[in-house]
Amino acid sequence: MTEETENDKESLFDAPPIAEQERMVEAMLFATSEPLTLKEMEDRMPHGCDAAEAMAHLRKRYDGRGVRVVKVGDAWAIRTAPDLGFLMEKETVETRKLSRAAVETLAIIAYHQPVTRAEIEEIRGVSVSRGTVDQLLEMEWIRFGRRKMTPGRPVTFVVTQTFLDHFGLESARDLPGLKELRAAGLLESRPPPGTMPQMGEGDQDADEESTEGQSELFED
Amino acid sequence: MTEETENDKESLFDAPPIAEQERMVEAMLFATSEPLTLKEMEDRMPHGCDAAEAMAHLRKRYDGRGVRVVKVGDAWAIRTAPDLGFLMEKETVETRKLSRAAVETLAIIAYHQPVTRAEIEEIRGVSVSRGTVDQLLEMEWIRFGRRKMTPGRPVTFVVTQTFLDHFGLESARDLPGLKELRAAGLLESRPPPGTMPQMGEGDQDADEESTEGQSELFED
Amino acid sequence: MAEDDFQDLDDSRVTPVADRMAAEALIVDIDGFEGPLDLLLTLGRTQKVDLRKISVLQLAQQYLAFVERAKQLRIELAADYLVMAAWLAFLKSRLLLPPDPEEDGPSGEEMAAHLAFQLERLQAMREHAARLMARDQLGRDFFARGLPEDVTRVKRVTYTATLLDLMQGYARLRTRDEFRPYAMDREAIFTMEQALDRMRPLIGFAGTWTDISTYLPEGFTTDPARRRSATASTFAASLELVKEGRIEIRQADTFAPIEVRRKD
Numbered sequence: 001m002t003e004e005t006e007n008d009k010e011s012l013f014d015a016p017p018i019a020e021q022e023r024m025v026e027a028m029l030f031a032t033s034e035p036l037t038l039k040e041m042e043d044r045m046p047h048g049c050d051a052a053e054a055m056a057h058l059r060k061r062y063d064g065r066g067v068r069v070v071k072v073g074d075a076w077a078i079r080t081a082p083d084l085g086f087l088m089e090k091e092t093v094e095t096r097k098l099s100r101a102a103v104e105t106l107a108i109i110a111y112h113q114p115v116t117r118a119e120i121e122e123i124r125g126v127s128v129s130r131g132t133v134d135q136l137l138e139m140e141w142i143r144f145g146r147r148k149m150t151p152g153r154p155v156t157f158v159v160t161q162t163f164l165d166h167f168g169l170e171s172a173r174d175l176p177g178l179k180e181l182r183a184a185g186l187l188e189s190r191p192p193p194g195t196m197p198q199m200g201e202g203d204q205d206a207d208e209e210s211t212e213g214q215s216e217l218f219e220d
Numbered sequence: 221m222t223e224e225t226e227n228d229k230e231s232l233f234d235a236p237p238i239a240e241q242e243r244m245v246e247a248m249l250f251a252t253s254e255p256l257t258l259k260e261m262e263d264r265m266p267h268g269c270d271a272a273e274a275m276a277h278l279r280k281r282y283d284g285r286g287v288r289v290v291k292v293g294d295a296w297a298i299r300t301a302p303d304l305g306f307l308m309e310k311e312t313v314e315t316r317k318l319s320r321a322a323v324e325t326l327a328i329i330a331y332h333q334p335v336t337r338a339e340i341e342e343i344r345g346v347s348v349s350r351g352t353v354d355q356l357l358e359m360e361w362i363r364f365g366r367r368k369m370t371p372g373r374p375v376t377f378v379v380t381q382t383f384l385d386h387f388g389l390e391s392a393r394d395l396p397g398l399k400e401l402r403a404a405g406l407l408e409s410r411p412p413p414g415t416m417p418q419m420g421e422g423d424q425d426a427d428e429e430s431t432e433g434q435s436e437l438f439e440d
Numbered sequence: 441m442a443e444d445d446f447q448d449l450d451d452s453r454v455t456p457v458a459d460r461m462a463a464e465a466l467i468v469d470i471d472g473f474e475g476p477l478d479l480l481l482t483l484g485r486t487q488k489v490d491l492r493k494i495s496v497l498q499l500a501q502q503y504l505a506f507v508e509r510a511k512q513l514r515i516e517l518a519a520d521y522l523v524m525a526a527w528l529a530f531l532k533s534r535l536l537l538p539p540d541p542e543e544d545g546p547s548g549e550e551m552a553a554h555l556a557f558q559l560e561r562l563q564a565m566r567e568h569a570a571r572l573m574a575r576d577q578l579g580r581d582f583f584a585r586g587l588p589e590d591v592t593r594v595k596r597v598t599y600t601a602t603l604l605d606l607m608q609g610y611a612r613l614r615t616r617d618e619f620r621p622y623a624m625d626r627e628a629i630f631t632m633e634q635a636l637d638r639m640r641p642l643i644g645f646a647g648t649w650t651d652i653s654t655y656l657p658e659g660f661t662t663d664p665a666r667r668r669s670a671t672a673s674t675f676a677a678s679l680e681l682v683k684e685g686r687i688e689i690r691q692a693d694t695f696a697p698i699e700v701r702r703k704d
Contacts (some may be wrong), residue, residue: 243619247583250583250585250586251583251584251585251586252586252587253587254586254587255585297587298587299589300589303609307591308589308590308591308592309591309593309594310591310593310594311594311598312593312594313596313597313598314595314596314598315597315598315599315600316597316598316599316600317599317600317605318599318601318605319599320609322599322601323606323608324609324610324612324613325603325604326601326609327606327607327609327610327613328610328613330606330610331610338611346614350544352573355599357600359598362652386600387602387603387606388603389603395606395607396607401607401610401614404539
């Protein structure tokens with residue numbers, strides 16, 4: 001509380017001291033189960049606050065504790081340390097078991113995003129059932145991304161913040177083994193030479209731009 | 221972490237070091253949806269843990285933080301520090317059009333200031349509700365002027381600088397006069413036939429407001 | 441490459457019993473496969489080599505044999521399995537026959553390489569799907585706040601008005617008591633004659649295309665009934681002026697603004 005007196009000497013309209021701002025982001029993150037963006041936090045904090053700096057302090061403070069401050073996409077959340085999961089048997093939520101098709105489709109979207117349905121079908125070699133995509137959309141693990149600038153302007157799928165939160169990923173860049181896959185050329189979308197039997201709707205044109213899309217993902 | 225080394229000297233089958241126990245109660249209090257008693261915590265923790273001691277440590281750690289460890293009955297919970305309650309509010313602002321009664325009252329004050337409530341009522345032909353005046357006062361578009369030197373010394377109303385700023389006027393004298401209003405075609409505009417206000421139009425304001433939404437709908 | 445493939449082909453002719461049984465099992469389990477690519481991947485695994493070094497020719501051979509046996513067992517195969525079979529047969533011929541200089545299109549090697557790539561990619565995605573699902577998961581291994589405190593939404597309403605609202609409000613009050621003789625209420629009517637009278641002197645100024653709605657008289661623009669009347673008569677008057685050769689009229693699209701211009 002020493003900061004308060006320090007502050008009183010300064011203008012009334014100054015932002016609160018950083019220690020106080022840290023308390024604020026701490027309180028907000030504890031109060032919600034959803035990740036909060038810096039903007040959402042700043043909107044609720046007094047004028048002139050720097051949520052990013054407060055977050056940096058807070059994150060350090062919770063290093064090694066029973067709960068951790070984690071980054072989820074461009075938002076922040078507090079989550080229990082994974083090694084203490086055994087204490088939370090009562091809190092464990094039974095998740096619907098995903099079908100093999102759904103798991104594969106999810107992985108393809110995560111690693112290849114933004115990706116069209118046709119591209120998913122190209123990779124899996126079978127058509128993607130509506131139910132599979134619907135289930136992933138309903139779980140809010142995937143959402144529609146930008147349309148591809150190719151004939152037909154097909155919609156693309158990308159993974160969501162909920163997905164990142166669920167799997168404890170800071171961003172899609174942190175997907176396990178992503179670098180190796182990329183190095184092996186397995187994330188490239190190679191147009192099939194000539195007359196390859198097309199599985200999905202067969203829009204080869206979608207492939208042309210997909211390499212560009214891939215880089216998009218890793219920019220933010 | 222000093223406890224850890226102390227503890228290591230003891231048997232392998234001893235309870236985890238107190239720092240570890242503190243992490244455990246922290247994670248449990250964070251993740252459970254209900255306050256936990258010491259017994260409930262110990263039931264979940266490895267054999268030999270002392271939840272009371274771990275709680276004492278945790279409580280101290282959260283002293284002065286954005287959240288606090290509080291006792292709820294005979295159980296424990298983490299709660300936002302009371303001084304940060306303001307962060308748990310999210311303000312949304314909605315802009316609405318001023319009611320007809322308020323607009324008319326305001327217009328009379330602007331054109332006739334300083335004006336008493338009785339004078340306003342005489343011009344409008346209906347009594348002015350307290351709410352209307354209060355609303356305009358609260359918006360800081362009108363304020364009390366000098367008392368009139370007439371029997372009863374009634375208060376008067378005048379428009380404020382805020383009013384002038386809002387309407388882009390230098391002074392209330394810049395308001396267009398009756399002649400100009402007529403030239404601008406504004407004096408022609410009468411309520412459409414049928415809804416022509418008859419005598420005793422005291423309830424006109426209410427009608428106006430309730431149909432407002434509809435006419436808006438049909439206008440364009 | 442071609443040498444090796446011939447070798448592989450020879451191998452596959454003397455299929456060990458165990459492999460044959462495995463193939464039979466595959467057929468019975470046909471429903472368990474997620475399409476031809478999945479089946480190819482499973483067949484490919486029996487070669488027990490790195491997918492990048494897989495013999496596509498041998499794989500094609502295995503697949504075709506599989507389809508053949510399925511047919512003998514009268515197992516209904518989905519169309520895409522047969523499409524793949526036809527394509528693999530084509531690929532096989534390309535790989536076995538010396539390249540025909542007359543024929544264009546991709547070489548057998550290119551096609552084989554792409555199939556190998558597809559298999560490797562599918563395999564990689566499966567492995568990574570498994571790695572993803574093996575991660576610590578929210579609600580299973582780590583947990584969110586169990587007792588969230590609701591953020592109360594405070595709704596603040598602000599009121600606003602425009603100068604026009606103010607003036608109209610005042611005008612309404614000041615004109616209410618004015619004497620108004622009883623008459624058939626034609627107030628909301630703007631006749632074509634009135635519109636013509638209004639437009640004739642104004643039209644001389646319309647050197648550029650002007651929306652006819654700008655010719656609506658004062659007081660006829662806000663109230664819907666009055667605006668309808670004035671719009672109709674102004675439009676009729678415009679047509680009249682076109683007929684007289686005084687103006688030109690145009691409309692870019694259905695429901696687009698109707699515009700007029702002085703005819704010089």
